[in-house]
Every structure is written in structure tokens, then in C-alpha cells.
Amino acid sequence: MSEPDRVNGPGWHALATVSVVLFGLAAVIGYDITGMAPAQAVGVGPTAAMRIVALLLAVLGVTHVVAALRLRAALRGQETSELGEVLTNRAALGWVLGGLVGMILVLQLGGGFVVGSTWLFAATARAFGQPLRIKAPAIGLLLAVLVYAFFTKALSLSLPAGPLERLFFG
Numbered sequence: 523m524s525e526p527d528r529v530n531g532p533g534w535h536a537l538a539t540v541s542v543v544l545f546g547l548a549a550v551i552g553y554d555i556t557g558m559a560p561a562q563a564v565g566v567g568p569t570a571a572m573r574i575v576a577l578l579l580a581v582l583g584v585t586h587v588v589a590a591l592r593l594r595a596a597l598r599g600q601e602t603s604e605l606g607e608v609l610t611n612r613a614a615l616g617w618v619l620g621g622l623v624g625m626i627l628v629l630q631l632g633g634g635f636v637v638g639s640t641w642l643f644a645a646t647a648r649a650f651g652q653p654l655r656i657k658a659p660a661i662g663l664l665l666a667v668l669v670y671a672f673f674t675k676a677l678s679l680s681l682p683a684g685p686l687e688r689l690f691f692g
Contacts, residue, residue: 534590534594537587537589537590537593540586541584541586544582544586545579548577551579552576554572555576568678568679571679614650616649617649618646618649620645621642621643624642625639625642628684632684634686635669635682635683635687636666636684636690638682639665640663640666642662643658643665643666647661647662667686
């Protein structure tokens with residue numbers, strides 16, 4: 523059903539805007555790190571995870587800038603009528619937003635980080651075309667348990683605990 527005159531994906535303006543937002547978030551997190559207390563002992567302190575997040579946001583910002591510049595160069599010289607209509611996959615967007623809303627609801631109702639993150643992973647996998655079977659929730663559950671263990675045990679940070687967290691980690 524795809525026609526040759528249609529462009530699939532965001533335009534270069536959207537990519538550039540997202541890169542600016544990502545750089546802004548990285549800067550805000552970097553600024554917040556300066557106000558946090560240093561580590562009490564030698565090793566990983568509370569700022570380690572924030573530094574990683576800020577770095578990853580900056581890297582994502584750079585990749586969005588590169589993608590925007592490449593798309594802009596590819597489209598240079600073409601008229602607007604040649605570009606066609608941009609397609610939006612509304613069903614995929616609905617699955618991702620439903621996953622986010624579901625995670626918020628699970629956290630508010632006391633389901634915990636693991637259940638909420640598993641729901642978000644499964645919904646996002648469905649948005650990317652993975653059928654709803656046992657594979658996506660199983661992978662999401664494994665990743666959520668690993669992330670929960672890393673944040674709570676290795677970094678000594680607290681995440682919302684629910685029944686599964688109490689079962690696995692006491």
C-alpha cells in the first residue's frame with residue numbers, strides 16, 4: 523500500500539527539534555548533578571546513574587542532529603509536491619502511549635516497577651510490530667528485574683516496590 527511519492531518517517535525539522543530537546547534535557551540533568559551530594563565512600567555514588575543518563579541523552583541528541591542533516595541534504599532541491607505526505611502510524615503511537623499510561627496506573631495502584639516496566643516493554647514491542655505472545659512480556663520481565671536489581675542493590679536507589687519486588691528481593 524506504500525506509494526513511491528510518500529515519505530515514511532519524521533521530517534528533518536522534527537528530528538532537529540527532538541535533538542534540541544534531548545540536548546536541553548542532558549543540560550538540565552548535568553546541572554542537577556552539580557547540586558547533588560558527593561558519594562559517601564569510594565565507589566559509585568548517587569550521581570553515577572545521572573551522569574550516564576545525561577551522556578546517553580547527549581549521544582541521542584548528536585545522532586538526531588546527524589539524521590536531520592542527512593535527511594535535509596537528501597531532500598535539498600526537491601519541491602514540496604515531490605515530497606508527498608508523511609505517514610504516521612497511529613496504532614503504534616497508541617500502543618506506546620497506552621504503555622506509558624498503563625505503567626503510570628500500575629505504579630499508582632501499587633503494582634511496582636517490575637510489573638509496570640514489563641507492561642511498557644510489551645506495549646512498545648507491540649507498537650514495533652511484535653505480536654502479543656509470551657516472548658515480549660518475558661523479555662520485559664527479565665529486563666525489568668535486572669534494572670530493578672541494579673538500581674536498588676548496586677546503586678542503592680529506591681524504585682517503586684510491588685508484590686514481585688518483595689517476592690524477589692524481600
